[in-house]
Amino acid sequence: MATDNSAADNAAAGKSADNASADQNGQAASVRAELPQDLIERIHTLQEKYAAMGQDMRSYLDGLIHADYLTYWDYVHLDTLLSLQNPRTAFPDEKIFILYHQITELYFKLILNEIEQVADDPALTGETLSMRLKRINNYFRHLVSSFSIMIDGMQPQQFLQFRMALLPASGFQSAQYRMIELSSTAANNLVVHAERERLSGERDPKILLDHLYWQWGGRELSSGKKTLTLEQFLIKYGEEFRRLIRDYRQKHLYARFMSLREVERTDALTDQMREFDHLANVAWPIAHLKSAARYLKKDPVDIAATGGTNWQKYLPPKNQQLVFFPELWTEAEIREWGTIS
Numbered sequence: 528m529a530t531d532n533s534a535a536d537n538a539a540a541g542k543s544a545d546n547a548s549a550d551q552n553g554q555a556a557s558v559r560a561e562l563p564q565d566l567i568e569r570i571h572t573l574q575e576k577y578a579a580m581g582q583d584m585r586s587y588l589d590g591l592i593h594a595d596y597l598t599y600w601d602y603v604h605l606d607t608l609l610s611l612q613n614p615r616t617a618f619p620d621e622k623i624f625i626l627y628h629q630i631t632e633l634y635f636k637l638i639l640n641e642i643e644q645v646a647d648d649p650a651l652t653g654e655t656l657s658m659r660l661k662r663i664n665n666y667f668r669h670l671v672s673s674f675s676i677m678i679d680g681m682q683p684q685q686f687l688q689f690r691m692a693l694l695p696a697s698g699f700q701s702a703q704y705r706m707i708e709l710s711s712t713a714a715n716n717l718v719v720h721a722e723r724e725r726l727s728g729e730r731d732p733k734i735l736l737d738h739l740y741w742q743w744g745g746r747e748l749s750s751g752k753k754t755l756t757l758e759q760f761l762i763k764y765g766e767e768f769r770r771l772i773r774d775y776r777q778k779h780l781y782a783r784f785m786s787l788r789e790v791e792r793t794d795a796l797t798d799q800m801r802e803f804d805h806l807a808n809v810a811w812p813i814a815h816l817k818s819a820a821r822y823l824k825k826d827p828v829d830i831a832a833t834g835g836t837n838w839q840k841y842l843p844p845k846n847q848q849l850v851f852f853p854e855l856w857t858e859a860e861i862r863e864w865g866t867i868s
Protein backbone atom coordinates (compact mmCIF):
# COMPACT_ATOMS: atom_id res chain seq x y z
CA MET A 528 0.00 0.00 0.00
CA ALA A 529 2.77 2.25 0.98
CA THR A 530 4.31 1.66 -2.46
CA ASP A 531 1.04 2.42 -4.22
CA ASN A 532 0.62 5.55 -2.22
CA SER A 533 4.11 6.80 -2.97
CA ALA A 534 3.61 5.94 -6.65
CA ALA A 535 0.46 7.99 -6.55
CA ASP A 536 2.29 10.75 -4.72
CA ASN A 537 5.10 10.67 -7.26
CA ALA A 538 2.63 10.80 -10.11
CA ALA A 539 0.94 13.75 -8.45
CA ALA A 540 4.28 15.37 -7.83
CA GLY A 541 5.29 14.76 -11.46
CA LYS A 542 2.09 16.32 -12.60
CA SER A 543 2.51 19.36 -10.39
CA ALA A 544 6.16 19.65 -11.53
CA ASP A 545 4.91 19.63 -15.13
CA ASN A 546 2.37 22.26 -14.19
CA ALA A 547 5.05 24.32 -12.44
CA SER A 548 7.36 24.15 -15.43
CA ALA A 549 4.48 25.04 -17.74
CA ASP A 550 3.68 27.94 -15.41
CA GLN A 551 7.30 29.04 -15.44
CA ASN A 552 7.48 28.85 -19.22
CA GLY A 553 4.27 30.82 -19.38
CA GLN A 554 5.65 33.39 -16.96
CA ALA A 555 8.93 33.60 -18.86
CA ALA A 556 7.00 34.16 -22.05
CA SER A 557 4.93 36.88 -20.45
CA VAL A 558 8.08 38.46 -18.89
CA ARG A 559 9.63 38.48 -22.37
CA ALA A 560 6.49 39.91 -23.81
CA GLU A 561 6.05 42.54 -21.20
CA LEU A 562 9.07 43.87 -19.30
CA PRO A 563 8.19 46.23 -16.48
CA GLN A 564 8.71 49.88 -17.29
CA ASP A 565 11.44 50.43 -14.67
CA LEU A 566 13.45 47.52 -16.10
CA ILE A 567 13.13 48.92 -19.60
CA GLU A 568 14.35 52.28 -18.34
CA ARG A 569 17.39 50.63 -16.76
CA ILE A 570 18.20 48.85 -20.02
CA HIS A 571 17.98 52.16 -21.88
CA THR A 572 20.28 53.80 -19.33
CA LEU A 573 22.75 50.92 -19.66
CA GLN A 574 22.60 51.14 -23.43
CA GLU A 575 23.39 54.87 -23.26
CA LYS A 576 26.29 54.18 -20.88
CA TYR A 577 27.89 51.65 -23.22
CA ALA A 578 27.07 53.63 -26.38
CA ALA A 579 28.86 56.67 -24.90
CA MET A 580 32.04 54.56 -24.82
CA GLY A 581 31.39 53.07 -28.29
CA GLN A 582 30.53 49.70 -26.74
CA ASP A 583 27.81 47.20 -27.61
CA MET A 584 25.64 46.54 -24.56
CA ARG A 585 24.71 43.05 -25.84
CA SER A 586 28.27 41.77 -25.42
CA TYR A 587 28.30 42.96 -21.83
CA LEU A 588 24.95 41.31 -21.13
CA ASP A 589 26.31 38.06 -22.59
CA GLY A 590 29.22 38.38 -20.18
CA LEU A 591 26.77 38.86 -17.32
CA ILE A 592 24.89 35.68 -18.23
CA HIS A 593 28.08 33.64 -17.82
CA ALA A 594 29.73 35.55 -14.97
CA ASP A 595 30.16 33.74 -11.63
CA TYR A 596 28.56 35.10 -8.50
CA LEU A 597 30.96 37.14 -6.38
CA THR A 598 32.02 35.45 -3.15
CA TYR A 599 33.14 37.07 0.10
CA TRP A 600 36.51 35.30 0.06
CA ASP A 601 37.32 36.47 -3.46
CA TYR A 602 36.11 39.99 -2.81
CA VAL A 603 38.34 40.58 0.23
CA HIS A 604 41.17 38.41 -1.17
CA LEU A 605 41.01 36.36 2.00
CA ASP A 606 43.42 33.60 0.93
CA THR A 607 46.03 36.19 -0.08
CA LEU A 608 45.50 38.21 3.09
CA LEU A 609 45.93 35.19 5.33
CA SER A 610 49.02 34.07 3.45
CA LEU A 611 50.94 37.30 4.14
CA GLN A 612 52.34 36.37 7.55
CA ASN A 613 55.72 34.80 6.97
CA PRO A 614 57.83 34.64 10.14
CA ARG A 615 61.63 34.66 9.81
CA THR A 616 62.09 32.46 12.89
CA ALA A 617 60.36 29.53 14.60
CA PHE A 618 59.23 31.65 17.60
CA PRO A 619 55.40 31.51 17.56
CA ASP A 620 55.07 35.07 18.95
CA GLU A 621 56.71 36.48 15.83
CA LYS A 622 53.39 35.96 14.04
CA ILE A 623 51.74 38.33 16.53
CA PHE A 624 54.41 40.93 15.77
CA ILE A 625 53.84 40.67 12.02
CA LEU A 626 50.04 40.61 12.28
CA TYR A 627 49.84 43.65 14.52
CA HIS A 628 52.14 45.66 12.26
CA GLN A 629 49.94 44.73 9.31
CA ILE A 630 46.77 45.66 11.21
CA THR A 631 48.35 49.04 12.05
CA GLU A 632 49.31 49.65 8.42
CA LEU A 633 45.70 48.99 7.37
CA TYR A 634 44.48 51.55 9.92
CA PHE A 635 47.11 53.99 8.59
CA LYS A 636 45.61 53.39 5.15
CA LEU A 637 42.11 54.18 6.46
CA ILE A 638 43.46 57.41 8.00
CA LEU A 639 45.22 58.42 4.77
CA ASN A 640 42.07 57.68 2.82
CA GLU A 641 40.26 60.33 4.88
CA ILE A 642 43.09 62.90 4.77
CA GLU A 643 43.38 62.55 0.98
CA GLN A 644 39.67 63.21 0.56
CA VAL A 645 39.91 66.34 2.71
CA ALA A 646 42.95 67.51 0.72
CA ASP A 647 41.24 67.05 -2.66
CA ASP A 648 37.70 68.19 -1.81
CA PRO A 649 37.07 71.24 -4.02
CA ALA A 650 34.11 72.39 -1.89
CA LEU A 651 35.22 71.45 1.61
CA THR A 652 32.85 72.53 4.38
CA GLY A 653 33.26 72.51 8.15
CA GLU A 654 30.69 69.74 8.30
CA THR A 655 32.61 67.46 5.91
CA LEU A 656 35.92 68.11 7.66
CA SER A 657 34.27 67.32 11.00
CA MET A 658 32.84 64.05 9.66
CA ARG A 659 36.27 62.97 8.37
CA LEU A 660 38.11 64.02 11.54
CA LYS A 661 35.61 61.99 13.53
CA ARG A 662 36.62 58.91 11.54
CA ILE A 663 40.35 59.69 11.72
CA ASN A 664 40.21 60.12 15.50
CA ASN A 665 38.18 56.96 15.85
CA TYR A 666 40.84 54.98 13.91
CA PHE A 667 43.64 56.49 15.97
CA ARG A 668 41.85 55.70 19.24
CA HIS A 669 41.59 52.07 18.12
CA LEU A 670 45.33 52.07 17.44
CA VAL A 671 46.16 53.51 20.84
CA SER A 672 43.94 51.09 22.78
CA SER A 673 44.97 48.02 20.78
CA PHE A 674 48.68 48.68 21.32
CA SER A 675 48.36 46.52 24.46
CA ILE A 676 48.61 43.60 22.00
CA MET A 677 52.26 44.58 21.60
CA ILE A 678 52.87 45.50 25.21
CA ASP A 679 51.42 42.40 26.89
CA GLY A 680 50.97 40.02 23.99
CA MET A 681 54.46 38.58 23.45
CA GLN A 682 57.04 36.86 25.65
CA PRO A 683 60.06 39.17 26.07
CA GLN A 684 62.44 36.18 25.69
CA GLN A 685 60.92 35.29 22.36
CA PHE A 686 60.76 38.93 21.27
CA LEU A 687 64.44 39.67 21.86
CA GLN A 688 65.47 36.61 19.90
CA PHE A 689 63.23 36.92 16.86
CA ARG A 690 63.74 40.70 16.73
CA MET A 691 67.45 40.13 16.05
CA ALA A 692 66.53 38.12 12.97
CA LEU A 693 64.66 41.10 11.54
CA LEU A 694 67.49 43.68 11.55
CA PRO A 695 67.84 46.27 10.14
CA ALA A 696 64.07 46.46 9.47
CA SER A 697 62.10 48.69 11.86
CA GLY A 698 58.64 50.25 12.17
CA PHE A 699 60.67 53.43 11.78
CA GLN A 700 60.50 52.57 8.06
CA SER A 701 56.69 52.83 7.94
CA ALA A 702 56.13 55.11 4.94
CA GLN A 703 52.44 55.50 5.69
CA TYR A 704 53.25 56.85 9.15
CA ARG A 705 55.44 59.51 7.52
CA MET A 706 52.74 60.21 4.92
CA ILE A 707 50.16 60.85 7.64
CA GLU A 708 52.57 63.39 9.13
CA LEU A 709 53.43 65.07 5.83
CA SER A 710 49.80 65.37 4.77
CA SER A 711 48.63 66.75 8.13
CA THR A 712 50.82 69.80 8.49
CA ALA A 713 53.52 71.90 6.81
CA ALA A 714 56.82 69.98 6.67
CA ASN A 715 58.37 72.93 8.58
CA ASN A 716 56.52 71.74 11.69
CA LEU A 717 58.15 68.32 11.36
CA VAL A 718 61.71 69.65 11.28
CA VAL A 719 63.93 68.49 14.16
CA HIS A 720 63.19 70.68 17.18
CA ALA A 721 66.64 72.32 17.37
CA GLU A 722 66.36 73.56 13.75
CA ARG A 723 62.63 74.25 13.60
CA GLU A 724 62.80 77.97 14.16
CA ARG A 725 65.73 78.49 11.78
CA LEU A 726 63.90 76.62 8.98
CA SER A 727 60.43 78.03 9.66
CA GLY A 728 60.38 79.86 6.29
CA GLU A 729 62.15 77.15 4.25
CA ARG A 730 60.29 75.91 1.17
CA ASP A 731 62.74 73.63 -0.61
CA PRO A 732 61.37 70.05 -0.25
CA LYS A 733 64.88 68.57 -0.33
CA ILE A 734 66.17 70.77 2.52
CA LEU A 735 63.02 70.15 4.51
CA LEU A 736 63.23 66.39 4.02
CA ASP A 737 66.89 66.38 5.07
CA HIS A 738 65.99 68.09 8.36
CA LEU A 739 62.85 66.19 9.38
CA TYR A 740 62.93 65.07 13.01
CA TRP A 741 63.23 61.40 12.12
CA GLN A 742 66.41 61.99 10.12
CA TRP A 743 67.98 62.74 13.50
CA GLY A 744 66.32 59.66 15.01
CA GLY A 745 67.86 57.43 12.36
CA ARG A 746 71.48 58.12 13.36
CA GLU A 747 73.85 55.58 14.88
CA LEU A 748 74.26 55.78 18.64
CA SER A 749 78.07 55.88 18.53
CA SER A 750 79.07 57.75 15.33
CA GLY A 751 76.03 59.86 14.46
CA LYS A 752 76.14 58.29 10.96
CA LYS A 753 72.90 57.46 9.14
CA THR A 754 71.78 53.97 10.15
CA LEU A 755 71.26 51.39 7.42
CA THR A 756 67.59 51.46 8.44
CA LEU A 757 67.40 55.15 7.50
CA GLU A 758 69.54 54.84 4.37
CA GLN A 759 67.38 52.10 2.91
CA PHE A 760 64.21 53.95 3.84
CA LEU A 761 65.34 57.07 1.97
CA ILE A 762 66.44 55.12 -1.11
CA LYS A 763 62.99 53.57 -1.33
CA TYR A 764 60.77 56.55 -0.40
CA GLY A 765 62.91 59.74 -0.48
CA GLU A 766 61.58 60.91 -3.84
CA GLU A 767 57.98 60.18 -2.88
CA PHE A 768 58.37 62.16 0.35
CA ARG A 769 59.82 65.17 -1.51
CA ARG A 770 56.87 65.07 -3.91
CA LEU A 771 54.42 64.87 -1.02
CA ILE A 772 56.01 67.88 0.71
CA ARG A 773 55.61 69.86 -2.53
CA ASP A 774 52.11 68.66 -3.42
CA TYR A 775 50.63 69.09 0.04
CA ARG A 776 52.02 72.57 0.70
CA GLN A 777 48.58 74.16 0.09
CA LYS A 778 46.34 71.25 1.01
CA HIS A 779 47.59 69.55 4.15
CA LEU A 780 44.99 69.12 6.88
CA TYR A 781 45.83 72.38 8.64
CA ALA A 782 45.81 74.36 5.36
CA ARG A 783 42.37 72.92 4.58
CA PHE A 784 41.12 73.80 8.06
CA MET A 785 42.36 77.36 7.59
CA SER A 786 40.76 77.55 4.12
CA LEU A 787 37.33 77.34 5.76
CA ARG A 788 35.42 80.53 6.46
CA GLU A 789 36.02 81.72 10.01
CA VAL A 790 32.45 80.92 11.10
CA GLU A 791 32.97 77.33 10.06
CA ARG A 792 36.08 76.94 12.22
CA THR A 793 33.95 76.34 15.29
CA ASP A 794 35.23 75.40 18.76
CA ALA A 795 33.94 71.86 18.21
CA LEU A 796 35.90 71.51 14.96
CA THR A 797 39.01 72.98 16.57
CA ASP A 798 38.70 70.41 19.37
CA GLN A 799 38.59 67.61 16.82
CA MET A 800 41.78 68.94 15.21
CA ARG A 801 43.44 69.13 18.61
CA GLU A 802 42.33 65.61 19.47
CA PHE A 803 43.92 64.31 16.27
CA ASP A 804 47.15 66.16 17.04
CA HIS A 805 47.27 64.68 20.53
CA LEU A 806 46.42 61.15 19.41
CA ALA A 807 49.03 61.17 16.64
CA ASN A 808 51.83 62.95 18.48
CA VAL A 809 51.35 62.04 22.13
CA ALA A 810 48.93 59.17 22.83
CA TRP A 811 50.13 56.78 20.10
CA PRO A 812 53.84 57.56 20.63
CA ILE A 813 53.43 56.93 24.38
CA ALA A 814 51.64 53.60 23.80
CA HIS A 815 54.43 52.67 21.39
CA LEU A 816 57.13 53.81 23.79
CA LYS A 817 55.67 51.54 26.49
CA SER A 818 56.29 48.54 24.24
CA ALA A 819 59.91 49.57 23.66
CA ALA A 820 60.35 50.07 27.43
CA ARG A 821 58.89 46.63 28.15
CA TYR A 822 61.03 44.66 25.76
CA LEU A 823 64.19 46.65 25.26
CA LYS A 824 64.98 48.12 28.69
CA LYS A 825 68.36 49.84 28.84
CA ASP A 826 70.81 47.04 28.17
CA PRO A 827 73.01 47.83 25.10
CA VAL A 828 72.37 44.28 23.85
CA ASP A 829 68.65 45.04 23.90
CA ILE A 830 69.27 48.31 22.06
CA ALA A 831 70.95 46.25 19.34
CA ALA A 832 67.57 44.58 18.78
CA THR A 833 66.26 47.77 17.15
CA GLY A 834 67.03 49.87 14.11
CA GLY A 835 70.07 51.14 16.07
CA THR A 836 68.65 54.40 17.40
CA ASN A 837 69.02 55.83 20.86
CA TRP A 838 65.33 55.18 21.33
CA GLN A 839 65.20 56.30 24.99
CA LYS A 840 66.10 59.80 23.87
CA TYR A 841 64.39 59.68 20.50
CA LEU A 842 60.95 58.18 21.07
CA PRO A 843 59.46 60.16 24.01
CA PRO A 844 57.05 62.75 22.59
CA LYS A 845 58.22 65.35 25.09
CA ASN A 846 61.67 65.19 23.47
CA GLN A 847 60.41 65.19 19.88
CA GLN A 848 58.11 68.19 20.54
CA LEU A 849 56.14 67.32 17.45
CA VAL A 850 52.91 69.30 17.08
CA PHE A 851 50.92 69.30 13.83
CA PHE A 852 48.84 72.36 14.67
CA PRO A 853 50.87 74.56 17.10
CA GLU A 854 48.52 77.51 16.42
CA LEU A 855 45.66 75.58 18.06
CA TRP A 856 47.41 75.15 21.43
CA THR A 857 48.32 77.62 24.16
CA GLU A 858 51.97 78.23 25.06
CA ALA A 859 51.48 76.42 28.36
CA GLU A 860 50.01 73.40 26.58
CA ILE A 861 52.98 73.30 24.19
CA ARG A 862 55.41 73.54 27.13
CA GLU A 863 53.79 70.46 28.67
CA TRP A 864 53.60 68.62 25.35
CA GLY A 865 54.09 64.88 25.68
CA THR A 866 53.80 64.73 29.44
CA ILE A 867 50.07 63.99 29.56
CA SER A 868 48.86 60.89 27.74
Ligand code: HEM
Nearest residue numbers: 628631677697698699701704741818819833834835836838
Ligand atom coordinates in the same frame (compact mmCIF):
# COMPACT_ATOMS: atom_id res chain seq x y z
C1 HEM B 1 57.17 45.32 20.72
C2 HEM B 1 56.80 46.20 19.81
C3 HEM B 1 57.66 47.32 19.34
C4 HEM B 1 58.91 47.74 19.75
C5 HEM B 1 59.76 47.18 20.88
C6 HEM B 1 59.28 48.87 18.92
C7 HEM B 1 60.47 49.56 19.01
C8 HEM B 1 60.81 50.65 18.26
C9 HEM B 1 62.05 51.37 18.36
C10 HEM B 1 63.19 51.04 19.29
C11 HEM B 1 62.00 52.39 17.47
C12 HEM B 1 63.08 53.44 17.19
C13 HEM B 1 63.71 53.15 15.86
C14 HEM B 1 64.57 51.91 15.94
O1 HEM B 1 65.60 51.93 16.62
O2 HEM B 1 64.19 50.91 15.31
C15 HEM B 1 60.71 52.32 16.82
C16 HEM B 1 60.27 53.21 15.87
C17 HEM B 1 59.05 53.14 15.27
N1 HEM B 1 58.15 52.10 15.35
FE1 HEM B 1 58.20 50.64 16.69
N2 HEM B 1 58.26 49.11 18.04
C18 HEM B 1 57.27 48.19 18.25
C19 HEM B 1 56.08 48.06 17.54
C20 HEM B 1 55.69 48.89 16.52
C21 HEM B 1 54.47 48.75 15.79
C22 HEM B 1 53.40 47.69 15.99
C23 HEM B 1 54.44 49.75 14.88
C24 HEM B 1 53.36 49.95 13.87
C25 HEM B 1 53.58 50.23 12.62
C26 HEM B 1 55.65 50.53 15.05
C27 HEM B 1 55.97 51.65 14.33
C28 HEM B 1 57.07 52.43 14.58
C29 HEM B 1 57.26 53.72 13.99
C30 HEM B 1 56.30 54.46 13.06
C31 HEM B 1 58.49 54.19 14.45
C32 HEM B 1 59.10 55.54 14.17
C33 HEM B 1 58.62 56.51 15.28
C34 HEM B 1 59.19 57.90 15.11
O3 HEM B 1 59.95 58.14 14.19
O4 HEM B 1 58.84 58.74 15.94
N3 HEM B 1 56.38 49.97 16.05
N4 HEM B 1 60.01 51.24 17.31
